[in-house]
Amino acid sequence: AFSSAPITATLFPGDGIGPEIAESVKQIFREAEVPIEWEEHYVGTEIDPRTQSFLTWESLESVRRNRVGLKGPMATPIGKGHRSLNLTLRKELNLYANVRPCYSLPGYKTRYDDVNLVTIRENTEGEYSGLEHQVVRGVVESLKIITRQASLRVAEYAFHYAKAHGRERVSAIHKANIMQKTDGLFLKCCREVAEKYPEITYEEVVIDNCCMMLVKNPALFDVLVMPNLYGDIISDLCAGLIGGLGLTPSCNIGEGGIALAEAVHGSAPDIAGKNLANPTALLLSGVSMLRHLELHDKADRIQKAVLETIAEGKYRTADLGGSSTTSDFTRAICDHL
Amino acid sequence: AFSSAPITATLFPGDGIGPEIAESVKQIFREAEVPIEWEEHYVGTEIDPRTQSFLTWESLESVRRNRVGLKGPMATPIGKGHRSLNLTLRKELNLYANVRPCYSLPGYKTRYDDVNLVTIRENTEGEYSGLEHQVVRGVVESLKIITRQASLRVAEYAFHYAKAHGRERVSAIHKANIMQKTDGLFLKCCREVAEKYPEITYEEVVIDNCCMMLVKNPALFDVLVMPNLYGDIISDLCAGLIGGLGLTPSCNIGEGGIALAEAVHGSAPDIAGKNLANPTALLLSGVSMLRHLELHDKADRIQKAVLETIAEGKYRTADLGGSSTTSDFTRAICDHL
Ligand SMILES: CC(C)[C@H](C(=O)O)[C@@H](O)C(=O)O
Ligand SMILES: CC(C)[C@H](C(=O)O)[C@@H](O)C(=O)O
Numbered sequence: 001a002f003s004s005a006p007i008t009a010t011l012f013p014g015d016g017i018g019p020e021i022a023e024s025v026k027q028i029f030r031e032a033e034v035p036i037e038w039e040e041h042y043v044g045t046e047i048d049p050r051t052q053s054f055l056t057w058e059s060l061e062s063v064r065r066n067r068v069g070l071k072g073p074m075a076t077p078i079g080k081g082h083r084s085l086n087l088t089l090r091k092e093l094n095l096y097a098n099v100r101p102c103y104s105l106p107g108y109k110t111r112y113d114d115v116n117l118v119t120i121r122e123n124t125e126g127e128y129s130g131l132e133h134q135v136v137r138g139v140v141e142s143l144k145i146i147t148r149q150a151s152l153r154v155a156e157y158a159f160h161y162a163k164a165h166g167r168e169r170v171s172a173i174h175k176a177n178i179m180q181k182t183d184g185l186f187l188k189c190c191r192e193v194a195e196k197y198p199e200i201t202y203e204e205v206v207i208d209n210c211c212m213m214l215v216k217n218p219a220l221f222d223v224l225v226m227p228n229l230y231g232d233i234i235s236d237l238c239a240g241l242i243g244g245l246g247l248t249p250s251c252n253i254g255e256g257g258i259a260l261a262e263a264v265h266g267s268a269p270d271i272a273g274k275n276l277a278n279p280t281a282l283l284l285s286g287v288s289m290l291r292h293l294e295l296h297d298k299a300d301r302i303q304k305a306v307l308e309t310i311a312e313g314k315y316r317t318a319d320l321g322g323s324s325t326t327s328d329f330t331r332a333i334c335d336h337l
Numbered sequence: 338a339f340s341s342a343p344i345t346a347t348l349f350p351g352d353g354i355g356p357e358i359a360e361s362v363k364q365i366f367r368e369a370e371v372p373i374e375w376e377e378h379y380v381g382t383e384i385d386p387r388t389q390s391f392l393t394w395e396s397l398e399s400v401r402r403n404r405v406g407l408k409g410p411m412a413t414p415i416g417k418g419h420r421s422l423n424l425t426l427r428k429e430l431n432l433y434a435n436v437r438p439c440y441s442l443p444g445y446k447t448r449y450d451d452v453n454l455v456t457i458r459e460n461t462e463g464e465y466s467g468l469e470h471q472v473v474r475g476v477v478e479s480l481k482i483i484t485r486q487a488s489l490r491v492a493e494y495a496f497h498y499a500k501a502h503g504r505e506r507v508s509a510i511h512k513a514n515i516m517q518k519t520d521g522l523f524l525k526c527c528r529e530v531a532e533k534y535p536e537i538t539y540e541e542v543v544i545d546n547c548c549m550m551l552v553k554n555p556a557l558f559d560v561l562v563m564p565n566l567y568g569d570i571i572s573d574l575c576a577g578l579i580g581g582l583g584l585t586p587s588c589n590i591g592e593g594g595i596a597l598a599e600a601v602h603g604s605a606p607d608i609a610g611k612n613l614a615n616p617t618a619l620l621l622s623g624v625s626m627l628r629h630l631e632l633h634d635k636a637d638r639i640q641k642a643v644l645e646t647i648a649e650g651k652y653r654t655a656d657l658g659g660s661s662t663t664s665d666f667t668r669a670i671c672d673h674l
Contacts, residue, residue: 076514084514111552132516135482140519140522141519144479144481145478148475178464180469181470181479182469208569208573215552232544233570236546236548237551237552239549240550240551
């Protein structure tokens with residue numbers, strides 16, 4: 001049951017295939033009678049003629065006001081000195097946790113059929129500090145920054161998420177045998193939070209061993225929480241286990257309850273505008289957004305229709321080995337609703 | 338053909354199962370009439386009573402003199418402030434490249450049957466600088482150091498290796514989209530060296546994407562070269578693809594042509610002394626050492642016997658799902674020589 005007043009959510013269709021897959025999401029959400037009104041803004045590599053900027057104030061303000069949004073792929077503007085728009089959004093909106101549920105899709109065969117885990121990545125610091133310099137000619141250094149505040153915050157989120165989703169174990173991924181101070185602080189914070197959740201099993205796994213175990217037996221893992229770069233690496237590795245970034249949802253959590261869900265794959269300029277793109281990652285990200293809004297009925301219904309359509313195998317886009325158009329695939333999902 | 342004077346090589350059996358698997362290597366090398374005389378030294382977690390040190394001067398001197406050695410697993414001494422002995426050896430002997438051939442073993446089934454790649458890891462700097470400090474309470478930083486000298490050196494080794502082993506492609510793994518200066522310098526050095534090897538295809542792959550592609554399709558890769566931490570992560574990931582660290586050889590290359598081959602798995606104290614350990618990783622590391630010495634006939638013969646014994650499946654140790662003892666497995670390999 002939900003209130004009858006619709007919720008306003010920001011939508012950034014993004015670049016390349018973004019507009020097409022966003023169209024597919026809008027159509028399916030409409031068909032499922034999701035009580036959401038989209039507030040659409042363009043953020044991408046084309047410069048706003050009024051402001052000469054890639055990212056307008058209104059776009060950011062829209063997410064801040066609505067507290068919930070969905071974004072398609074954004075290319076990084078070409079040329080020196082441009083920062084990735086994804087990183088800019090993370091920074092501007094203080095999106096401190098990136099959450100990626102990753103599960104084997106029934107009927108879509110990969111080498112693994114037993115993946116069911118969630119990666120939770122610290123999204124604001126670590127190796128992404130941007131602090132780098134040349135010490136002398138031929139010697140450069142980068143700073144990795146770990147803070148107690150950001151580590152506690154993401155650890156809190158991970159345990160909260162595990163509990164809310166009925167998950168049993170949280171694994172903190174680290175390399176504290178080498179980076180005793182930075183990763184050591186991260187682990188210390190995880191341990192502190194773990195003590196408040198005695199019902200959740202807590203363990204610590206060194207990143208190299210974690211990657212080996214993930215490819216040998218991903219069923220060993222449940223919720224993984226980790227510093228920024230390890231999260232970048234491991235979340236993509238996990239996506240690979242179940243078929244790639246075209247199939248995995250992602251949601252960024254910010255201070256004050258902001259949730260910006262996103263498809264993390266690229267903007268695929270080669271197939272843009274050709275009605276060939278696979279909207280699955282954006283759709284399942286939309287589902288993550290609905291869960292964040294506690295619209296679980298709608299989330300379940302859409303997720304089920306997407307998974308059934310893929311499992312049935314009659315309509316699949318080219319990246320999944322089929323030959324359907326985006327609109328045929330979208331219509332098939334609507335039929336499964 | 339080799340000269341009749343035997344080559345002296347250092348042997349560090351190491352801790353835990355180390356002595357047993359070293360015994361197995363010695364037996365098989367003897368049986369194969371490998372012209373090597375072992376100079377054995379203990380390096381491990383037991384303190385040398387004369388020097389109160391974990392690592393004697395004689396042990397290091399032995400490798401420096403012989404320029405070639407084989408090491409078993411060494412546990413890290415317990416207690417604060419002890420550095421891993423592996424790291425100490427890398428540092429003291431300036432072992433700048435860690436080389437790990439990784440290929441699917443015929444007859445030993447994993448989810449992958451098409452792995453045939455080599456990871457080459459920079460082994461001396463990067464995230465392993467040991468430089469870390471607290472900036473203020475709750476804020477810590479680690480330094481990642483990349484130098485032109487070490488990057489060129491490992492890139493040179495990687496291309497040299499690729500050429501010498503008839504490999505066609507070198508992929509440099511990086512995160513230069515985030516660490517533009519450090520990983521950027523690493524890439525710049527790889528590009529410089531690549532120009533000298535026009536016959537080898539050179540490409541650059543971002544680490545997150547690399548890990549995704551490795552689990553989806555490892556056959557895409559041939560030789561991978563990368564900074565220290567990425568090498569740590571990716572080499573273990575690759576080992577996982579083919580069955581784990583118990584099956585993968587490793588060899589460290591140092592200045593002046595030093596080669597210290599090693600089993601990178603743990604010392605498995607739980608099964609130590611029980612005649613249950615799998616000597617495969619140490620044996621194949623020994624094979625890497627023989628190749629470094631250009632004793633290719635012996636290397637081929639031993640490698641073939643090991644692989645045939647595993648493929649046959651009659652004698653396998655418990656970690657490979659069998660119930661053979663170390664000595665039965667060793668004898669079976671001797672029979673295949
Ligand atoms: C595009 C890149 C800057 C980004 C990152 O490294 O975080 C991407 O890999 C991701 O995971 O969103
Ligand atoms: C034990 C540890 C310090 C070491 C490393 O991180 O290099 C290990 O993982 C390795 O790969 O040899």
